[in-house]
Amino acid sequence: PKLIVVTRSGEEREVMGEAGLSVMEVIRESGFDELLALCGGCCSCATCHVHVDPEFAAKLPKMSMDEDDLLDSAGDRDATSRLSCQLPFTDELDGLRVRIAEED
Numbered sequence: 001p002k003l004i005v006v007t008r009s010g011e012e013r014e015v016m017g018e019a020g021l022s023v024m025e026v027i028r029e030s031g032f033d034e035l036l037a038l039c040g041g042c043c044s045c046a047t048c049h050v051h052v053d054p055e056f057a058a059k060l061p062k063m064s065m066d067e068d069d070l071l072d073s074a075g076d077r078d079a080t081s082r083l084s085c086q087l088p089f090t091d092e093l094d095g096l097r098v099r100i101a102e103e104d
């Protein structure tokens with residue numbers, strides 16, 4: 001499936017990702033180093049924070065309490081905030097658009 005990534009500088013790029021990876025892994029593997037994902041996907045760092053296009057909100061898995069708590073520590077949090085390591089990339093999410101959140 002296709003993923004559209006918007007960088008902090010506003011550059012938009014379309015990449016192909018493998019279903020079954022997390023959205024974080026797809027972003028990292030596509031060469032976006034500005035998404036740090038320091039904890040490697042264990043939901044303990046919040047450096048994989050992205051803003052998800054509201055159009056896709058209903059297709060995303062519900063947020064866990066851990067994810068919610070971690071996002072509270074992110075300065076740039078809003079209603080579209082998610083930790084990209086907690087989002088499995090699936091065929092259903094083809095065309096998903098995410099914007100990498102500001103660094104804290």
Ligand code: FES
Pocket residue numbers: 024037038039040041042043044045046047048083084085086
């Ligand atoms: Fe650390 Fe997602 S990579 S919380």
